[in-house]
Each structure stands twice: as C-alpha cells, then as structure tokens.
Amino acid sequence: MNLHIENLSKQYRAGVWGLKDFNLELGAGVLGLLGPNGAGKSTLMRMLATITRPTRGSISWNGVDVVKSPDALRAVLGYLPQNFGVYPNLSALEFLEYMAAIKGLDGKAARRRIDELLQVVNLTEAARRPLGGYSGGMRQRVGIAQALLNDPQLLIVDEPTVGLDPEERVRFRNLLADLAGERIIVLSTHIVSDVEAIATDIVLINQGQLLDRAAPEDLLRMLDGKVWQWVVPSAELPALKQNFRVSGAIRRVEGVQVRVVSERAPSAEAQAIAPSLEDVYLHRVGMGAHS
Numbered sequence: 607m608n609l610h611i612e613n614l615s616k617q618y619r620a621g622v623w624g625l626k627d628f629n630l631e632l633g634a635g636v637l638g639l640l641g642p643n644g645a646g647k648s649t650l651m652r653m654l655a656t657i658t659r660p661t662r663g664s665i666s667w668n669g670v671d672v673v674k675s676p677d678a679l680r681a682v683l684g685y686l687p688q689n690f691g692v693y694p695n696l697s698a699l700e701f702l703e704y705m706a707a708i709k710g711l712d713g714k715a716a717r718r719r720i721d722e723l724l725q726v727v728n729l730t731e732a733a734r735r736p737l738g739g740y741s742g743g744m745r746q747r748v749g750i751a752q753a754l755l756n757d758p759q760l761l762i763v764d765e766p767t768v769g770l771d772p773e774e775r776v777r778f779r780n781l782l783a784d785l786a787g788e789r790i791i792v793l794s795t796h797i798v799s800d801v802e803a804i805a806t807d808i809v810l811i812n813q814g815q816l817l818d819r820a821a822p823e824d825l826l827r828m829l830d831g832k833v834w835q836w837v838v839p840s841a842e843l844p845a846l847k848q849n850f851r852v853s854g855a856i857r858r859v860e861g862v863q864v865r866v867v868s869e870r871a872p873s874a875e876a877q878a879i880a881p882s883l884e885d886v887y888l889h890r891v892g893m894g895a896h897s
C-alpha cells in the first residue's frame with residue numbers, strides 16, 4: 607500500500623496557489639495534516655480524493671497514476687469532506703442505503719455492511735431516527751460510516767472535529783484510532799490535540815507548503831530545552847510578546863504564567879519545561895508571537 611505525491615501543485619488563479627511543490631510518501635498508518643486556515647489542507651485532500659485536478663505534479667497509488675487513471679484509487683477510497691451535509695429527513699439507515707447504492711454495493715451485502723458500520727460508529731439505536739435531529743458528533747459518525755462502506759484502503763477525513771463539543775471530539779478521535787490498521791488514514795485539522803492523540807506521523811503545512819514531516823515524538827524533540835516557563839507581571843506581557851514567541855499565557859494571582867519558545871533562557875527566572883506539540887506547531891507555523 608503506497609501513496610506517492612510528487613511536486614503536487616494547485617493554482618487557483620494568477621498568484622494564488624492552494625498547494626505548491628508538495629512531496630510526500632505514505633504507507634499504512636494515521637497521518638495528521640496540521641496547519642492553520644488556508645494552509646492548503648483541503649486542496650491537498652480534494653486532489654487525493656480525485657475531485658480536484660492538480661495544476662502540475664503527480665499522485666500515484668501503488669504505482670498507478672491517479673490523475674490519468676483515477677478509478678483504481680476511487681475503488682478503495684473513503685472520503686469525509688469538510689462541511690459534510692446530510693439529508694435531514696432521511697434516517698441514518700436510509701442515508702447509508704442510498705450511499706451504498708451510489709457506490710454500487712449490492713442489496714444484501716450492503717445491508718450487512720451497514721449494520722456492521724452502525725455498530726462501529728455506535729449509532730445502531732439511533733439508526734431509524736431522522737438525521738435532522740442528530741447532534742454534530744452523531745452526524746460526523748454517519749459521515750465516517752458512509753466513508754467506510756467500501757472498507758477503504760485510503761481514508762481521507764477533512765477537519766472532522768470542527769464544531770464538536772469536547773466529549774464528542776474525543777469520541778470521534780477514538781473512533782478514528784480504532785479504524786487504523788492496514789489502511790492509510792489522512793486526517794486534517796488545526797486542532798493540535800486531535801492529531802497528538804492518534805497520528806503516527808504528522809505533516810505540518812502552511813501557505814501551501816510542507817514545513818515538516820515527522821513522528822510526534824521527533825517533532826517534540828526539535829524543541830527539547832527550548833521551551834521556558836515563568837511568571838511575569840501582567841504589565842510586562844506586551845513587551846515580552848514583542849521580543850519572544852509566546853506559546854501560552856495563563857493568568858495567575860501573582861501575574862501571568864508565560865510559556866516561551868526560545869533558543870536561550872529568556873529570563874533568569876525561566877525554567878526549561880517539556881515541549882508540547884502545540885509549542886512545535888506555534889513555533890513552526892509562526893503564530894505564537896502576536897496571537
């Protein structure tokens with residue numbers, strides 16, 4: 607199982623690139639695609655899902671050129687797009703039957719698979735209720751169930767936890783973790799804790815380009831000895847933000863407890879602490895200093 611992406615680029619109009627010269631090689635596992643709004647995550651995923659055509663570059667699936675011959679990949683692809691819409695008057699069961707028909711699954715086999723999937727996503731009891739009355743998390747679980755109908759080898763899920771409350775987010779994350787195994791899962795998000803929990807590999811992406819690709823523990827190692835914490839008077843915070851990359855600030859009775867990413871100790875009182883993936887993200891994507 608191999609997905610090979612080479613110099614992949616998408617230009618929307620003169621000067622506007624959704625993705626530029628992107629290279630990536632993937633085997634089985636969960637890839638967390640992490641980047642801010644507008645980074646190019648959806649553009650990449652839509653090209654992988656064979657919905658958007660690249661401007662240049664190539665994608666190959668087990669050696670087959672996906673742009674020229676998309677069918678080989680489509681047959682083994684599951685895709686949960688961003689803003690996945692549902693039909694409010696259909697029940698989960700009816701919706702999944704409809705999707706199965708579109709995907710060419712036959713009657714009895716389809717029904718067996720749907721029953722199985724409703725259990726996997728824990729919706730068996732709600733299966734006959736109209737989707738309009740479902741919570742956001744339940745809808746996303748229906749979305750993942752439709753993406754799994756054909757037992758895909760490549761499962762693409764675009765920002766699946768947006769708008770979910772913390773409990774639903776954790777539940778959805780656990781579900782994705784359970785689905786890992788002999789398949790490639792590509793999960794995009796701008797929520798660091800989502801990928802921290804389940805990704806075996808992380809790609810940091812910004813402005814259409816790949817910044818880093820590494821296992822979570824290797825990303826953390828990049829900042830070993832470079833994350834500092836201490837308490838400053840509130841009045842000093844704006845100046846500190848001017849001079850350092852502040853990755854966290856928590857109000858305390860005695861002042862503000864700040865977290866700073868810096869090569870050297872930023873203050874005599876600063877203590878080196880263990881880096882978090884959030885520090886790495888803010889450091890690499892460059893949003894920490896003035897946010």
Ligand SMILES: Nc1ncnc2c1ncn2[C@@H]1O[C@H](COP(=O)(O)OP(=O)(O)OP(=O)(O)O)[C@@H](O)[C@H]1O
Nearest residue numbers: 618622623624641642643644645646647648649650
């Ligand atoms: N259809 C389009 N036409 C023109 N520009 C587009 C189009 N789709 C995306 N873009 C631009 O391409 C860049 C990448 O967008 P993309 O949606 O891929 O990012 P993203 O990382 O998925 O962001 P988000 O988290 O907001 O969905 C952005 O600058 C965006 O404005």
